Amino acid sequence: MKKLALITGATSGIGRATALRLAEAGYAIIATGRRAERLASLKAEIEAAGGSCSTLTFDVRSEEEVRRHLEPLERVDLLVNNAGLAAGLEHIDRGDTRDWDAMIDTNIKGLLYVTRVITPKMVAAGTGHVINLGSIAGTEPYENGAVYCATKHAVHAISQSMRADLLSAGIKVTEIRPGMVETEFSEVRFHGDRERAAAVYEGVEPLTGADIAEAIAWVAQLPTHMNVNEMVLMPSQQAGSYYTYRKKQ
Protein backbone atom coordinates (compact mmCIF):
# COMPACT_ATOMS: atom_id res chain seq x y z
CA MET A 1 0.00 0.00 0.00
CA LYS A 2 1.30 3.46 -0.92
CA LYS A 3 2.03 5.90 1.91
CA LEU A 4 -0.28 8.94 1.96
CA ALA A 5 1.19 12.44 2.04
CA LEU A 6 -1.05 15.44 2.72
CA ILE A 7 0.50 18.71 1.57
CA THR A 8 -1.06 22.09 2.32
CA GLY A 9 -0.37 24.94 -0.10
CA ALA A 10 0.38 22.63 -3.02
CA THR A 11 -0.75 25.09 -5.71
CA SER A 12 2.60 26.86 -5.91
CA GLY A 13 6.27 27.01 -4.93
CA ILE A 14 7.58 24.66 -2.26
CA GLY A 15 4.27 22.83 -1.77
CA ARG A 16 3.80 22.07 -5.47
CA ALA A 17 7.40 20.91 -5.86
CA THR A 18 7.04 18.73 -2.76
CA ALA A 19 3.89 17.08 -4.13
CA LEU A 20 5.70 16.25 -7.38
CA ARG A 21 8.82 14.97 -5.60
CA LEU A 22 6.91 12.82 -3.09
CA ALA A 23 4.73 11.38 -5.87
CA GLU A 24 7.93 10.45 -7.69
CA ALA A 25 9.11 8.76 -4.46
CA GLY A 26 5.95 6.61 -4.46
CA TYR A 27 3.63 8.49 -2.10
CA ALA A 28 -0.06 8.91 -2.90
CA ILE A 29 -0.59 12.66 -2.69
CA ILE A 30 -3.44 14.67 -1.17
CA ALA A 31 -2.79 18.18 -2.46
CA THR A 32 -4.59 21.15 -0.89
CA GLY A 33 -4.89 24.88 -1.47
CA ARG A 34 -7.48 27.50 -2.41
CA ARG A 35 -6.92 27.60 -6.20
CA ALA A 36 -8.82 24.61 -7.59
CA GLU A 37 -7.57 24.97 -11.18
CA ARG A 38 -3.95 24.86 -9.98
CA LEU A 39 -4.69 21.71 -7.99
CA ALA A 40 -6.32 20.13 -11.05
CA SER A 41 -3.22 20.79 -13.17
CA LEU A 42 -0.94 19.36 -10.44
CA LYS A 43 -3.11 16.24 -10.24
CA ALA A 44 -2.96 15.84 -14.03
CA GLU A 45 0.84 16.20 -14.00
CA ILE A 46 1.28 13.61 -11.24
CA GLU A 47 -1.11 11.15 -12.87
CA ALA A 48 0.51 11.59 -16.29
CA ALA A 49 3.78 10.49 -14.65
CA GLY A 50 2.07 7.37 -13.24
CA GLY A 51 1.51 8.72 -9.72
CA SER A 52 -1.60 9.08 -7.63
CA CYS A 53 -3.09 12.39 -6.45
CA SER A 54 -6.35 13.62 -4.97
CA THR A 55 -7.13 17.26 -4.26
CA LEU A 56 -9.00 19.21 -1.59
CA THR A 57 -9.82 22.88 -2.10
CA PHE A 58 -10.13 24.87 1.12
CA ASP A 59 -8.78 27.80 3.07
CA VAL A 60 -6.68 26.80 6.09
CA ARG A 61 -7.86 29.94 7.92
CA SER A 62 -11.34 28.45 8.30
CA GLU A 63 -11.48 25.83 11.04
CA GLU A 64 -14.87 24.70 9.71
CA GLU A 65 -13.47 24.14 6.19
CA VAL A 66 -10.40 22.37 7.55
CA ARG A 67 -12.53 20.00 9.63
CA ARG A 68 -15.04 19.35 6.85
CA HIS A 69 -12.34 18.42 4.33
CA LEU A 70 -9.83 16.61 6.52
CA GLU A 71 -11.88 14.77 9.13
CA PRO A 72 -13.13 12.17 6.57
CA LEU A 73 -9.56 11.12 5.71
CA GLU A 74 -8.91 7.67 7.11
CA ARG A 75 -5.14 7.79 7.19
CA VAL A 76 -2.31 10.25 6.65
CA ASP A 77 1.28 9.01 6.93
CA LEU A 78 2.98 12.32 6.22
CA LEU A 79 1.62 15.83 6.78
CA VAL A 80 3.53 18.72 5.22
CA ASN A 81 2.25 21.92 6.86
CA ASN A 82 3.43 24.25 4.12
CA ALA A 83 0.60 26.74 3.40
CA GLY A 84 1.76 30.18 4.42
CA LEU A 85 2.59 33.69 3.34
CA ALA A 86 4.26 36.96 4.09
CA ALA A 87 2.06 40.02 3.46
CA GLY A 88 3.74 43.42 3.43
CA LEU A 89 7.24 44.54 4.41
CA GLU A 90 6.81 47.58 6.59
CA HIS A 91 7.85 49.21 9.85
CA ILE A 92 5.55 48.31 12.76
CA ASP A 93 4.06 51.82 12.97
CA ARG A 94 2.96 51.64 9.33
CA GLY A 95 1.92 47.99 8.97
CA ASP A 96 -1.50 47.06 7.60
CA THR A 97 -3.44 45.12 10.21
CA ARG A 98 -5.23 43.18 7.44
CA ASP A 99 -1.81 41.82 6.39
CA TRP A 100 -1.08 40.92 10.02
CA ASP A 101 -4.37 39.05 10.34
CA ALA A 102 -3.73 37.13 7.10
CA MET A 103 -0.28 36.00 8.28
CA ILE A 104 -1.35 35.08 11.82
CA ASP A 105 -4.50 33.31 10.63
CA THR A 106 -2.68 31.30 7.94
CA ASN A 107 0.81 30.64 9.27
CA ILE A 108 -0.14 29.94 12.88
CA LYS A 109 -3.86 29.23 13.23
CA GLY A 110 -4.19 27.42 9.88
CA LEU A 111 -1.22 25.18 10.67
CA LEU A 112 -2.77 24.42 14.07
CA TYR A 113 -6.24 23.66 12.68
CA VAL A 114 -4.79 21.17 10.17
CA THR A 115 -2.53 19.61 12.78
CA ARG A 116 -5.41 19.25 15.25
CA VAL A 117 -7.40 17.15 12.77
CA ILE A 118 -4.56 15.03 11.39
CA THR A 119 -2.44 14.19 14.45
CA PRO A 120 -5.15 12.19 16.29
CA LYS A 121 -5.31 9.94 13.21
CA MET A 122 -1.53 9.46 13.45
CA VAL A 123 -1.73 8.79 17.19
CA ALA A 124 -4.42 6.16 16.59
CA ALA A 125 -2.24 4.56 13.90
CA GLY A 126 0.84 4.70 16.14
CA THR A 127 2.92 6.19 13.36
CA GLY A 128 3.26 9.34 11.29
CA HIS A 129 5.46 12.30 10.42
CA VAL A 130 4.64 16.01 10.49
CA ILE A 131 6.89 18.39 8.57
CA ASN A 132 6.34 22.09 9.32
CA LEU A 133 7.61 24.86 7.05
CA GLY A 134 9.33 27.34 9.32
CA SER A 135 11.90 29.85 8.12
CA ILE A 136 15.16 31.47 9.08
CA ALA A 137 12.74 34.26 10.12
CA GLY A 138 11.72 31.89 12.93
CA THR A 139 14.95 32.59 14.79
CA GLU A 140 16.29 35.76 13.11
CA PRO A 141 13.80 38.61 13.23
CA TYR A 142 14.53 41.40 10.76
CA GLU A 143 13.50 45.04 10.24
CA ASN A 144 10.08 45.44 8.56
CA GLY A 145 9.20 41.82 9.26
CA ALA A 146 7.82 41.85 12.82
CA VAL A 147 4.62 39.94 12.19
CA TYR A 148 5.90 37.47 9.57
CA CYS A 149 8.90 36.75 11.82
CA ALA A 150 6.58 36.36 14.82
CA THR A 151 4.49 33.78 12.93
CA LYS A 152 7.59 31.79 12.03
CA HIS A 153 8.86 32.07 15.63
CA ALA A 154 5.50 30.53 16.54
CA VAL A 155 6.04 27.70 14.05
CA HIS A 156 9.48 27.14 15.60
CA ALA A 157 7.99 26.91 19.12
CA ILE A 158 5.01 24.81 18.03
CA SER A 159 7.31 22.36 16.23
CA GLN A 160 9.44 21.84 19.35
CA SER A 161 6.43 21.35 21.63
CA MET A 162 4.68 19.09 19.11
CA ARG A 163 7.76 16.90 18.93
CA ALA A 164 7.62 16.39 22.69
CA ASP A 165 3.83 15.90 22.71
CA LEU A 166 3.90 13.24 20.00
CA LEU A 167 7.09 11.47 21.03
CA SER A 168 5.46 8.59 22.90
CA ALA A 169 3.03 8.00 20.01
CA GLY A 170 5.93 7.33 17.64
CA ILE A 171 5.26 10.40 15.49
CA LYS A 172 8.17 12.36 14.08
CA VAL A 173 8.12 16.15 13.83
CA THR A 174 10.53 18.03 11.58
CA GLU A 175 10.83 21.76 11.01
CA ILE A 176 12.26 22.82 7.65
CA ARG A 177 13.65 26.37 7.89
CA PRO A 178 14.64 27.84 4.54
CA GLY A 179 16.21 31.17 3.71
CA MET A 180 15.65 32.69 0.27
CA VAL A 181 13.58 30.47 -2.05
CA GLU A 182 12.28 31.91 -5.33
CA THR A 183 8.57 31.05 -5.50
CA GLU A 184 5.46 33.27 -5.56
CA PHE A 185 6.37 34.23 -1.97
CA SER A 186 7.72 37.73 -2.74
CA GLU A 187 5.00 38.49 -5.29
CA VAL A 188 2.43 37.67 -2.60
CA ARG A 189 4.36 39.67 0.00
CA PHE A 190 4.33 42.73 -2.29
CA HIS A 191 0.68 42.28 -3.25
CA GLY A 192 1.37 41.41 -6.89
CA ASP A 193 4.23 43.89 -7.56
CA ARG A 194 6.41 41.64 -9.75
CA GLU A 195 9.20 44.18 -10.20
CA ARG A 196 9.67 44.59 -6.47
CA ALA A 197 9.48 40.83 -6.03
CA ALA A 198 12.17 40.22 -8.68
CA ALA A 199 14.49 42.71 -6.93
CA VAL A 200 14.60 40.43 -3.87
CA TYR A 201 16.59 37.87 -5.89
CA GLU A 202 18.84 40.32 -7.80
CA GLY A 203 22.45 39.15 -8.00
CA VAL A 204 21.66 35.94 -6.09
CA GLU A 205 21.01 32.40 -7.18
CA PRO A 206 18.18 31.59 -4.76
CA LEU A 207 16.99 28.16 -3.72
CA THR A 208 14.06 26.73 -5.68
CA GLY A 209 10.95 24.92 -4.53
CA ALA A 210 12.52 21.76 -5.95
CA ASP A 211 15.60 22.21 -3.71
CA ILE A 212 13.38 22.29 -0.61
CA ALA A 213 11.30 19.39 -1.91
CA GLU A 214 14.47 17.32 -2.25
CA ALA A 215 15.27 17.96 1.42
CA ILE A 216 11.71 17.12 2.47
CA ALA A 217 11.76 13.87 0.48
CA TRP A 218 15.05 12.87 2.12
CA VAL A 219 13.82 13.67 5.63
CA ALA A 220 10.52 11.84 5.03
CA GLN A 221 12.20 8.63 3.90
CA LEU A 222 14.71 8.16 6.70
CA PRO A 223 14.51 4.95 8.74
CA THR A 224 11.92 4.87 11.55
CA HIS A 225 14.51 5.30 14.32
CA MET A 226 16.01 8.45 12.76
CA ASN A 227 14.53 11.96 12.73
CA VAL A 228 15.73 15.34 11.56
CA ASN A 229 14.42 17.76 14.18
CA GLU A 230 15.15 20.83 12.11
CA MET A 231 16.95 21.69 8.93
CA VAL A 232 18.15 25.16 7.91
CA LEU A 233 18.72 25.64 4.18
CA MET A 234 20.01 28.74 2.41
CA PRO A 235 21.43 29.66 -0.97
CA SER A 236 25.21 29.61 -0.77
CA GLN A 237 25.13 33.40 -1.28
CA GLN A 238 23.15 33.87 1.95
CA ALA A 239 24.39 33.51 5.52
CA GLY A 240 21.35 34.77 7.41
CA SER A 241 18.52 37.31 7.32
CA TYR A 242 21.01 40.20 7.21
CA TYR A 243 23.79 38.64 5.16
CA THR A 244 23.34 38.18 1.41
CA TYR A 245 26.19 38.47 -1.07
CA ARG A 246 24.86 39.92 -4.34
CA LYS A 247 26.96 39.66 -7.50
CA LYS A 248 26.94 42.82 -9.60
CA GLN A 249 24.83 42.18 -12.74
Ligand code: NDP
Ligand atom coordinates in the same frame (compact mmCIF):
# COMPACT_ATOMS: atom_id res chain seq x y z
P1 NDP B 1 4.07 30.44 -2.51
O1 NDP B 1 3.38 31.76 -2.42
O2 NDP B 1 4.66 30.06 -3.81
O3 NDP B 1 3.09 29.27 -2.02
C1 NDP B 1 2.29 29.43 -0.89
C2 NDP B 1 1.24 28.33 -0.85
O4 NDP B 1 0.45 28.51 0.34
C3 NDP B 1 0.30 28.38 -2.03
O5 NDP B 1 0.08 27.07 -2.52
C4 NDP B 1 -0.99 28.94 -1.44
O6 NDP B 1 -2.12 28.35 -2.09
C5 NDP B 1 -0.92 28.42 0.00
N1 NDP B 1 -1.75 29.23 0.88
C6 NDP B 1 -1.57 30.53 1.25
N2 NDP B 1 -2.59 30.95 2.01
C7 NDP B 1 -3.45 29.89 2.13
C8 NDP B 1 -4.70 29.70 2.79
N3 NDP B 1 -5.27 30.68 3.48
N4 NDP B 1 -5.30 28.49 2.69
C9 NDP B 1 -4.72 27.49 2.00
N5 NDP B 1 -3.54 27.60 1.36
C10 NDP B 1 -2.92 28.79 1.41
O7 NDP B 1 5.19 30.49 -1.36
P2 NDP B 1 6.29 29.40 -0.87
O8 NDP B 1 6.16 28.13 -1.61
O9 NDP B 1 7.58 30.08 -0.86
O10 NDP B 1 5.82 29.23 0.64
C11 NDP B 1 5.53 27.98 1.24
C12 NDP B 1 5.92 28.04 2.71
O11 NDP B 1 7.33 28.19 2.81
C13 NDP B 1 5.30 29.19 3.50
O12 NDP B 1 4.92 28.70 4.77
C14 NDP B 1 6.46 30.18 3.63
O13 NDP B 1 6.34 30.99 4.77
C15 NDP B 1 7.63 29.22 3.74
N6 NDP B 1 8.94 29.80 3.42
C16 NDP B 1 9.17 30.38 2.21
C17 NDP B 1 10.41 30.91 1.92
C18 NDP B 1 10.72 31.62 0.65
O14 NDP B 1 11.73 32.35 0.59
N7 NDP B 1 9.95 31.45 -0.41
C19 NDP B 1 11.49 30.82 2.90
C20 NDP B 1 11.12 30.22 4.15
C21 NDP B 1 9.90 29.70 4.38
P3 NDP B 1 -3.45 29.13 -2.55
O15 NDP B 1 -3.08 30.57 -2.76
O16 NDP B 1 -3.88 28.42 -3.79
O17 NDP B 1 -4.38 28.91 -1.41
Ligand code: 8X3
Ligand atom coordinates in the same frame (compact mmCIF):
# COMPACT_ATOMS: atom_id res chain seq x y z
C1 8X3 C 1 11.02 33.54 4.02
C2 8X3 C 1 12.43 33.99 4.06
O1 8X3 C 1 13.98 35.86 4.76
O2 8X3 C 1 11.96 36.52 3.61
O3 8X3 C 1 10.64 32.95 5.21
O4 8X3 C 1 11.86 35.76 5.86
S1 8X3 C 1 12.54 35.62 4.61
